[in-house]
Amino acid sequence: MAHTYDSLNVGDTFETVMNVSAADVRAYADLTGADTPIHVDAEYAATTAFGQPIAHGALLLGYISKVLGRDYPGHGSVAVSLSAKFLRPVPVDSEVTIEVKIAEKIERFGHVKAKVYVYRGGKMACGGEAVVIPPKE
Secondary structure: OOOOOOOOOOOOEEEEEEEEOHHHHHHHHHHHOOOOHHHHOHHHHOOOOOOOOEOOHHHHHHHHHHHHHHHOOOOOOEEEEEEEEEOOOOEOOEEEEEEEEEEEEEOOOOEEEEEEEEEEOOEEEEEEEEEEEOOOO
């Protein structure tokens, strides 16, 4: 069930848990051409400061976009903007929690501004902001 502009309130929060799988990272690399070794080559990644392959930051944004469009506010939502900072690496095959928190309702346009976060192991890996047009009904 989608949440409409009228049903959303400042402070409302939604969380969901997702797995950042090696298959997702590989599919993202294949789709975008972003196949740098830190993401897809375990042998190479083992020689880096991270010690293992890490997810693309843009893949994490894709997970946030999925939550906005399919979960909260949900079906019928349209992202107007999405910006974030990547604070910590997310190793491939990690479990992450995606959190969306309604920060502001922009009545003039019928948009909502939300704070968006990706956590791994209770620590913020990615944090930012999204502006979304929620469904009318």
